[in-house]
Amino acid sequence: MKIRKISLLLAVIILIGEVFIVSKAFCANTMATDSYSFTIVPDTTAPSAVTNLSITQALQNSITVAWTATGDDGSTGTASSYDIRYSTASINASNWASAAQVSGEPTPQLAGTTQSMTVSSLSAELAYYFAIKASDEAANISSLSNVVTTTTPDQTAPASVSNLAISSKTYDSVVLSWSAPGDDGSSGTASNYDIRYSTASINASNWASGTQVSGEPVPQVAGTVQTTTVSGLTASTTYFFAIKTTDNAANISDISNVPTGTTNAVPDTTPPYTTGHIPVKDASGISTDTNIIVHVKDDGAGVNVSSIVMTVNGQVVSPAITGTAADYLLSYNPANDFQAGQQIFVTIQASDLAP
Ligand SMILES: [Ca+2]
Ligand SMILES: [Ca+2]
Ligand SMILES: [Ca+2]
Ligand SMILES: [Ca+2]
Numbered sequence: 544m545k546i547r548k549i550s551l552l553l554a555v556i557i558l559i560g561e562v563f564i565v566s567k568a569f570c571a572n573t574m575a576t577d578s579y580s581f582t583i584v585p586d587t588t589a590p591s592a593v594t595n596l597s598i599t600q601a602l603q604n605s606i607t608v609a610w611t612a613t614g615d616d617g618s619t620g621t622a623s624s625y626d627i628r629y630s631t632a633s634i635n636a637s638n639w640a641s642a643a644q645v646s647g648e649p650t651p652q653l654a655g656t657t658q659s660m661t662v663s664s665l666s667a668e669l670a671y672y673f674a675i676k677a678s679d680e681a682a683n684i685s686s687l688s689n690v691v692t693t694t695t696p697d698q699t700a701p702a703s704v705s706n707l708a709i710s711s712k713t714y715d716s717v718v719l720s721w722s723a724p725g726d727d728g729s730s731g732t733a734s735n736y737d738i739r740y741s742t743a744s745i746n747a748s749n750w751a752s753g754t755q756v757s758g759e760p761v762p763q764v765a766g767t768v769q770t771t772t773v774s775g776l777t778a779s780t781t782y783f784f785a786i787k788t789t790d791n792a793a794n795i796s797d798i799s800n801v802p803t804g805t806t807n808a809v810p811d812t813t814p815p816y817t818t819g820h821i822p823v824k825d826a827s828g829i830s831t832d833t834n835i836i837v838h839v840k841d842d843g844a845g846v847n848v849s850s851i852v853m854t855v856n857g858q859v860v861s862p863a864i865t866g867t868a869a870d871y872l873l874s875y876n877p878a879n880d881f882q883a884g885q886q887i888f889v890t891i892q893a894s895d896l897a898p
Contacts, residue, residue: 588616589683590651593675596688599659603667603698607659608675608691614654615679622651622677622685627660634674634690642674651677667727668792670694697792699727701762704786704799710770714778714807718770719786721799725765726790733762733788733796740773745785745801753785762788778809811843811897819872831880835862835887839871841895846871850894856887868896 590613600607608627614620628634628642645662652658665671672692677685702724710720719738725731739745739753756773763769776782783803788796819838822829835855839846845868853860853873862875873891881887 586616586679586681586683588679590614590622590677590679590685591617592686593677593688596673596675596691598673598691598693600661601693601695603695604665605661605663606665606671606673606693606695607661608673609657609659610675610688612652612654612656612658613677613685618654620679621653623680624678625649625651625658626676626678626684627662627673628675629662629671629673631669631671633692634672634687636687639674639676639687642672665695667695667699668697697727697790697794699790700794701725701727701733701788701790701796702729703797704788707784707786707799707802709784709802709804712804712806714809715776716772716774717776717782717784717804717806718772719784719802720768720770721786723763723765723767723769724788724796729765731790732764734791735789736760736762736771737787737789738771738773738784739786740776740782740784742780742782744803745783745798747798750785750787750798776806778806781805809843811841811895813841813843813895815839815841815846815893815895817891829887831883833881834877835873835875835889837873837889837891838866839873839891839893840869841893842869844896844898845869847894847896850892852890852892854888854890 593610593613596608596610598606599609606629613622615622625648627645627648628639629645630638630642632638634642645660647660649658649660662673670692671694672690674690675688704721704724707719707721709717711718724733726733736759738756738759739750740756741749741753743749745753756771758771760769760771773784781803782805783801785801786799817837817839819836821836822833837853839851848864848868848871851864851871851873853862853875855875855877860875860877862873864871864873866872
């Protein structure tokens, strides 16, 4: 079988070879060269100008613009390239060349297609203007599009204060100090502070229920140490304090650290006083062998026992003293009886322990 197939193949090859040799034996007829030309109409029609450039999104560092594709020729066909430019000043045909040229514009799509591009690496809180031109493959350039503008927002909150501290205190106030954060994190200058306090610890969840201080200072440049006095507090009471900072775009920082402290006791400005006199003041008919008893009290810091001086008829005496600083009982037992009909003069002096 195999041998027969190979023989057949050889026979075919030999036959084709003979046909070729036979054809070579004829002379070829060659026509005269047909030479001619024609001219393409040059493309002198530029894409029409984009008329509906718009801003579809503005973030802190990027702006997205969108437009409807024009064509190769006016509003027909497909253009070849776009040139998008932006500036912080308005753009017109005269200053187009000096506007910043973006890179990576999308390839034009068929006329009528909506296209868009996001331009990055922009600065926050800055007004930008955008415009676009389209070109065709013959380098015909459209007129300038409409010009759109917007201002990039500030989306960065001030950093949270981390060193809020109670720098001094009285019985009804504390002085807080902290380092100013910035407008954006730790740079720039924020716009205002919100300081709150509570007798319970403060955290992000219960911040709103803290008592809001008024009259906070205006934020200074980041890093400046600032202070404020929180007044109207209750004596001998433990308070928690916290602060938040807001920038000019109403971005609010996280809550600060939360220092705590106890207000001082009410200062003692009232001197000691006497009470419970036996015999009572101005009494008459007292027996000659009476003792003299009196309480010396102080409602604040207490009586300084070493300051107590008692005199009887002009003589300093040494009564027995019992009790506590809040209430000392002075008991004077004269060595000798008083005389009948005698008027007894008693004086008591004492100071308190107030600093
Ligand atoms: Ca064209
Ligand atoms: Ca900011
Ligand atoms: Ca800002
Ligand atoms: Ca006192």
